[in-house]
Amino acid sequence: MESCCELGAILNKEKDRVLFESDNFFIAPTIGPMGIEGYLLIISKKCYSGLGQIPENQYNELEGLITMARGIIKDNYNQDIQIFEHGPRVCGFKGGSCLDHAHLHIVPGANVVDEIAVDLMYRLDDKNLFYRVDRVEGFQRSAEIKQKGISSYFMVEAPDKRRMFVEVNFFIPSQYIRQMIAMQNSINEWDWKKFPQRNILQKTIDKLQGKFS
Ligand SMILES: [Zn+2]
Numbered sequence: 001m002e003s004c005c006e007l008g009a010i011l012n013k014e015k016d017r018v019l020f021e022s023d024n025f026f027i028a029p030t031i032g033p034m035g036i037e038g039y040l041l042i043i044s045k046k047c048y049s050g051l052g053q054i055p056e057n058q059y060n061e062l063e064g065l066i067t068m069a070r071g072i073i074k075d076n077y078n079q080d081i082q083i084f085e086h087g088p089r090v091c092g093f094k095g096g097s098c099l100d101h102a103h104l105h106i107v108p109g110a111n112v113v114d115e116i117a118v119d120l121m122y123r124l125d126d127k128n129l130f131y132r133v134d135r136v137e138g139f140q141r142s143a144e145i146k147q148k149g150i151s152s153y154f155m156v157e158a159p160d161k162r163r164m165f166v167e168v169n170f171f172i173p174s175q176y177i178r179q180m181i182a183m184q185n186s187i188n189e190w191d192w193k194k195f196p197q198r199n200i201l202q203k204t205i206d207k208l209q210g211k212f213s
């Protein structure tokens with residue numbers, strides 16, 4: 001099968017690390033878990049550029065997978081989760097994306113909402129830069145920003161389930177939220193390409209294999 005993109009190619013090659021499959025999504029441990037066992041991705045089967053491109057009729061399915069993952073992480077690691085998406089590139093704005101194929105990060109024990117709040121304000125180092133944070137339910141806001149096509153966004157959900165979409169009209173570094181989590185935990189190995197940490201990925205598989213259904 002031909003691969004849609006870099007993430008698609010990894011999925012094709014590593015089907016055996018998929019822990020669960022629904023009609024439109026896979027759940028698999030991430031490559032480059034930064035020392036965090038249980039770090040998962042929910043990945044769209046189709047090559048959508050991000051949440052903003054996922055059809056509305058798949059929102060319920062995705063919410064169901066998040067709820068399932070939250071429960072399984074709680075049962076197996078006794079931890080709450082941080083959820084985020086590094087948004088896609090829109091009109092030349094790079095939304096801090098690691099890969100332009102829709103995927104949500106599910107990270108046990110992380111919470112960098114405060115750090116992001118502080119960091120964003122410092123990024124307004126030029127006139128006319130802005131960000132806008134909306135506290136939302138669902139994923140509709142990502143589609144709105146995507147359709148407007150003039151800015152980018154990322155999504156972050158706190159462990160207490162507050163979901164926020166952040167629209168930005170400026171450059172956000174690659175793997176932005178991963179870098180924040182790494183900084184908080186004094187980890188240097190945030191770049192998944194340089195530090196795939198397959199031993200930890202395998203531990204996640206060993207622990208969670210067969211727990212999704
Ligand atoms: Zn793809």
Ligand SMILES: [Zn+2]
Pocket residue numbers: 085086097098099103105
């Ligand atoms: Zn990502």
